[in-house]
Structures are given as C-alpha cells and as structure tokens.
Amino acid sequence: MLRVTAAVDVGHSLLLPIVRNYVKKYPKVNVDLVITNRIVDLVGEGIDIAFRAGDLEDSSLIARKFVTADMKFWASPGFVKKNGLPTHPREIAKFEFIRFSEAGAKFELVSTKEKMTTTLTGRISSDDLDAIKLLTVAGDGIGLFPFFICDEEVRKGKLVPVLPDWRYETGFFSLVYPAQKFVSPKIQAFIEIALEQGKACTKA
Known part of the structure; x- marks a missing residue:
C-alpha cells in the first residue's frame, strides 16, 4: 500500500494523473489517496508521500522540488x-x-x-x-x-x-516524505513518475 496526500485542488489536477500512471506501471501496488486541505501528520497517519507548497519547515521530512506554483x-x-x-x-x-x-x-x-x-x-x-x-x-x-x-x-x-x-511568483510544490535511511522502491518509483509528469506542468 502506498498512501499519498495532497490539498484538494492540487490533488485533482496533479495527483490523480500521476496515480493513474503509477498503478498502470505497478499493478501490484495499491494506492490510498488522502485528498484534504488540512495539514496531515505524515508519520502519525502513515502517509508515504505528500504534495506540499512552499519551503519545508519540518527537519524530519525530505522534500523534492516538483513543479512551480507561479500563477x-x-x-x-x-x-x-x-x-x-x-x-x-x-x-x-x-x-x-x-x-x-x-x-x-x-x-x-x-x-x-x-x-x-x-x-x-x-x-x-x-x-x-x-x-x-x-x-x-x-x-x-x-x-x-x-x-x-x-x-x-x-x-x-x-x-x-x-x-x-x-x-x-508563489514558489513551488514539493514531493515530501519522511526521512529514512533507505527510500522504499514504491516511493522512489512514484517520485520518478511524478517528476517526469511534472515537466509538462510548467510549460505555459
């Protein structure tokens, strides 16, 4: 199981297409989407990856820049x-x-x-x-x-x-996940697919 969270507007526009491609490529992995505008406790709620805007303040998390949030x-x-x-x-x-x-x-x-x-x-x-x-x-x-x-x-x-x-200019969105010694293959695979799709999101 891979658990992913995002705010409502980002979840609908960015997350869903990525998840569709992910489950097609990795049919043995189930994905649970937590689409909400509240700030989710990644560790406490067992979330693997979150889409977050702006700078990362929690040092227990790792962030990978994903797409610009410029309007x-x-x-x-x-x-x-x-x-x-x-x-x-x-x-x-x-x-x-x-x-x-x-x-x-x-x-x-x-x-x-x-x-x-x-x-x-x-x-x-x-x-x-x-x-x-x-x-x-x-x-x-x-x-x-x-x-x-x-x-x-x-x-x-x-x-x-x-x-x-x-x-x-409003900064950028990042893929955020809990710091860990080894990143699991399911998380790494999701990040790779997300980053590839993210390249098409900033062309305008």
Missing part, C-alpha cells in the same frame, strides 16, 4: 469578446477578477523586464483554485491560477492567457 492570468473567449483584455498590469483596475482570497488583493507581478504591484478588483473571491477556474471558464472574470490547474481547459480552447508575459 498566471486566464480568461474565457466569451469574456474576452465582451470585455477585451488588458495589455499591461496598469490597466487591471478596469477589469473584473475572480480573486484568490488567501492571497489578498495586492499582488507583485513579475515579467522578464520589470516588476509592479497591482490590486485586483472583483466581486467574487474564493480560497479554492478549482472554483476560481470554473468561474473563469464561465466568463465571470479573469482568473489567476497555475497552468497545471487549467492545462486541459487551455487545450480545449475554454481558456486563453491574459498578460502572458506576467506572473505572480
């Missing part, structure tokens, strides 16, 4: 047709955004040439990236979330990039 702007074609698009962050105040409530309203945006702080305005906010994505696809505003959340919608033409040269 970019997206909108539906219907929203673009009706409202147009900003061509620079200075124009952001003219548009409706679906805001990520945990990040607040002010963002420092970065491009290859400059940085600037801007404020996103919008009547709807959420602490769930999947909810923000669905509202963005529905045309209720411009959304700000990582590419790995919406790669399928982008491929199907349901979302288009907004201000593609700009991003909100």
